[in-house]
Amino acid sequence: MRVGVLVSGTGTNLQALLDAQARGELAPATIAAVISNRPEVPALGRAAAAGVPAEVVDHRGLAREAFEDRLLARLAAHRADAVVLAGFMRVLTPHFVDRFPLRIVNTHPSLLPAFPGAHALEDALAHGVKLTGVTVHFVDASLDGGPIIAQAAVPVEDGDDAAALRARIQREEHRLLPRVVQRLAAGRLSCQGRHVIGIRAE
């Protein structure tokens, strides 16, 4: 399975995937390309340092479908048959999503369906929850609403700010995301309605 990784920023989740690949733990998945919608983000340097093709498809000035067409064309050029959203901060429409049924995975920093959207950490802190976590899920046309593949719980400690909570959550997602990508590539995940079978809860 050739995976295209879409990023928008720091790329620590991308790094976790690259490190897993270097250790031989991602096979039969291969990271075919990394595409960022923003130029000059650290994620691009991480890809280049690992010898993985890294490109920018800038969304600015493009209508949503035109942007998605460019992404699709670049993914096709790299013969990607699956997509990982690793901190990719654009919403994808059915125009894109329908091209990769049960082949797009996202990592989200909350225990979905709690706290969807772009401010999950801040929303969890504002709500005063004692447990939050990470959800890795299939992407459909809903916002953070596709079938859940794997979750890990993370405690909220007294006095946490967003940075402290983010660090704790990211340790979990860096562990979970590569495992999910490996299982998907190995054909070990199956989806019956909303229920994804094939990965053990932790």
Ligand code: GRF
């Ligand atoms: C991650 O916390 C992920 O859950 C969210 O965006 C963040 C990206 O971080 N979707 P990074 O770019 O992988 O460091």
